[in-house]
Amino acid sequence: MNPRARWHPWAMLGPSLAVLFVFFLLPMGVAAVESVFAWDLLTPPRFVGLDNYRSLMARGELPALLIRTTGYSLMVVAGTMALGLVLAVLLHRPGRFFAFVRASVFSAYVVSWVAVALLWMWMLDGNAGIAGRIVRALGGPPMALLGDRRTALPALAAIGVWKLTGYSMVVFLSGLESIPPLLLEAAALDGAGPFARFRHVTLPLLGPTAAFVATTSLATSFQAFDVVRIITQGGPARATELLVYAIYEEIFMNLRVGRASALTVVFFAMLFAVGLASLCLRRARTVS
Amino acid sequence: MIEGRAGKVAIYVAATLAALAWLLPYAWMVSTSFKTLGEILARPADPLPAHPSVEGYREVFRAISVGRYALVTGAMATSIAALQVVLALPAGYALAKLRFVGRPFAAAAVLACLFVPAQASFVPVFLLFARLHWVDTMGALVLPFAASALGTLLVRQALQSVPDELVEAARMDGASEWTIIYRILAPTLTPTLISLFLVSFVFHYNDYFWPLVMTTDDSVRTLPLAIALLREQGTGVRWHIVMAGNVVLSLPILMLFAVLQRHLVRAVGLR
Numbered sequence: 210m211n212p213r214a215r216w217h218p219w220a221m222l223g224p225s226l227a228v229l230f231v232f233f234l235l236p237m238g239v240a241a242v243e244s245v246f247a248w249d250l251l252t253p254p255r256f257v258g259l260d261n262y263r264s265l266m267a268r269g270e271l272p273a274l275l276i277r278t279t280g281y282s283l284m285v286v287a288g289t290m291a292l293g294l295v296l297a298v299l300l301h302r303p304g305r306f307f308a309f310v311r312a313s314v315f316s317a318y319v320v321s322w323v324a325v326a327l328l329w330m331w332m333l334d335g336n337a338g339i340a341g342r343i344v345r346a347l348g349g350p351p352m353a354l355l356g357d358r359r360t361a362l363p364a365l366a367a368i369g370v371w372k373l374t375g376y377s378m379v380v381f382l383s384g385l386e387s388i389p390p391l392l393l394e395a396a397a398l399d400g401a402g403p404f405a406r407f408r409h410v411t412l413p414l415l416g417p418t419a420a421f422v423a424t425t426s427l428a429t430s431f432q433a434f435d436v437v438r439i440i441t442q443g444g445p446a447r448a449t450e451l452l453v454y455a456i457y458e459e460i461f462m463n464l465r466v467g468r469a470s471a472l473t474v475v476f477f478a479m480l481f482a483v484g485l486a487s488l489c490l491r492r493a494r495t496v497s
Numbered sequence: 498m499i500e501g502r503a504g505k506v507a508i509y510v511a512a513t514l515a516a517l518a519w520l521l522p523y524a525w526m527v528s529t530s531f532k533t534l535g536e537i538l539a540r541p542a543d544p545l546p547a548h549p550s551v552e553g554y555r556e557v558f559r560a561i562s563v564g565r566y567a568l569v570t571g572a573m574a575t576s577i578a579a580l581q582v583v584l585a586l587p588a589g590y591a592l593a594k595l596r597f598v599g600r601p602f603a604a605a606a607v608l609a610c611l612f613v614p615a616q617a618s619f620v621p622v623f624l625l626f627a628r629l630h631w632v633d634t635m636g637a638l639v640l641p642f643a644a645s646a647l648g649t650l651l652v653r654q655a656l657q658s659v660p661d662e663l664v665e666a667a668r669m670d671g672a673s674e675w676t677i678i679y680r681i682l683a684p685t686l687t688p689t690l691i692s693l694f695l696v697s698f699v700f701h702y703n704d705y706f707w708p709l710v711m712t713t714d715d716s717v718r719t720l721p722l723a724i725a726l727l728r729e730q731g732t733g734v735r736w737h738i739v740m741a742g743n744v745v746l747s748l749p750i751l752m753l754f755a756v757l758q759r760h761l762v763r764a765v766g767l768r
Binding site: 210211212213215217218219220221222224225226227228229230232233234235236237239240243250296299300302306307309310312313314315316317318319320321322323324326327328329330331332334336337338339342343346371376379380428432434435438439453456457460461466469470473476477480481483484487 | 508509511512513515516518519520522523525526529537538541542584585587588590591592594595596597599600603606607609610611612613614616617618619620621622623624625627640641643644646649661664665668674678699702703705706709710721724725728736739740742743746747750751754755758761762765
């Protein structure tokens with residue numbers, strides 16, 4: 210339809226576009242500019258060119274940060290997708306019992322990260338935590354998952370999986386919903402057992418859903434901050450320092466706006482890559 | 498499905514295990530919250546409190562003004578959710594129904610924002626608010642989220658299945674565009690709008706990050722921050738207090754979820 214007046218569409222979009230532009234798109238440019246200055250929020254900013262990036266690279270800080278953040282994200286995405294798919298297939302059944310189980314799994318996605326982080330911090334507590342007590346009661350070794358440099362990051366990822374599996378399960382369920390039952394019946398008539406039907410009918414048709422879950426979950430995991438801030442503060446020995454937490458530390462604890470901005474630019478680049486990937490996958494879906 | 502008796506049993510067992518994996522941690526949270534410090538120190542792994550006590554809850558209410566934090570949090574989350582609905586309607590309408598130069602550009606800009614989380618934009622936004630002396634204000638908490646890229650796209654998607662004739666007939670009757678958007682189209686989108694409002698409310702009620710970086714003053718701090726602080730303030734081993742705070746924080750949301758589950762799940766399942 211044509212608008213009644215040429216300015217109408219812009220008046221309707223104006224407020225939304227203005228807010229989105231100022232708070233989500235413009236910051237990209239501002240971060241790029243700030244990243245070539247050194248500024249402590251107190252004395253005047255000083256132009257330093259690419260020094261912020263150089264110093265982040267020089268001590269291997271940035272590569273380590275990116276490896277850690279990507280590692281955490283891949284663990285969370287792989288875990289939530291695998292568990293979410295299994296649960297979706299398992300719970301894609303009529304009846305109140307299965308509805309209740311679905312709601313139980315999804316509830317963690319609705320509860321605050323703060324509550325989830327504190328709860329798991331208590332359960333994984335090295336001394337009095339229930340998880341460690343159970344392991345010891347079964348004759349296992351004493352464990353302090355969150356205090357050990359090697360296990361702290363996987364432990365945080367496991368907490369992320371518990372929190373986010375509900376999301377991937379729900380999206381996979383809506384994907385299963387859209388598979389025509391006729392296809393499965395036809396395959397069954399052709400003699401395909403449950404596993405063959407899953408492998409050759411369900412799984413290929415869930416491809417686009419899986420791509421959607423993968424890209425959105427990846428973007429979500431890149432933002433991880435709450436668990437780090439609440440549970441480990443980046444420790445032990447920086448083993449759980451993820452990108453957003455590093456940015457937070459640079460600006461609010463070290464008062465280094467330039468370095469925080471340089472890290473922000475890197476973060477935008479990572480999100481841009483994920484966004485581009487999701488766009489390509491979406492296009493591939495509409496073409497095929 | 499051909500599953501047989503053994504298969505059926507296996508499915509029920511697996512589903513029960515899944516439910517337990519998600520429900521037992523909550524049960525543990527509630528159980529701990531009713532324990533006393535002595536019990537936690539002496540027998541931390543006992544499943545149930547031997548002498549149920551509300552001391553943890555009393556401590557929470559003594560340590561923080563729960564009522565005020567809840568009020569600030571509720572006001573913030575409600576304002577954001579309401580603004581998002583109000584602004585997403587006309588924006589979604591323009592993108593779904595009107596033909597104009599620059600529409601692909603506007604749609605692309607909104608789509609791009611879907612991939613920019615607050616965690617990526619907070620450094621520049623903080624610097625902006627610091628310059629404007631907006632840090633520690635309700636405005637700094639609400640304004641950046643007044644518009645929602647997701648909400649705009651959800652409204653656009655829902656409007657695409659509303660026939661143009663509805664709008665054309667209303668125009669013939671002399672209804673203004675604003676009347677068409679808020680009086681005629683909005684009621685047809687009720688399920689979408691309820692979902693959008695709820696998802697946005699829950700997200701911002703729970704949000705820890707933005708209030709943390711945008712406020713230092715207690716008068717505008719929110720409940721999740723206060724609860725997280727219970728742990729930081731050197732409660733040490735007094736986990737019954739922290740878990741009581743956790744129950745206070747999550748119970749309203751879990752109850753909301755129990756009642757309005759359908760609406761929350763729909764918005765997440767949508768693509």
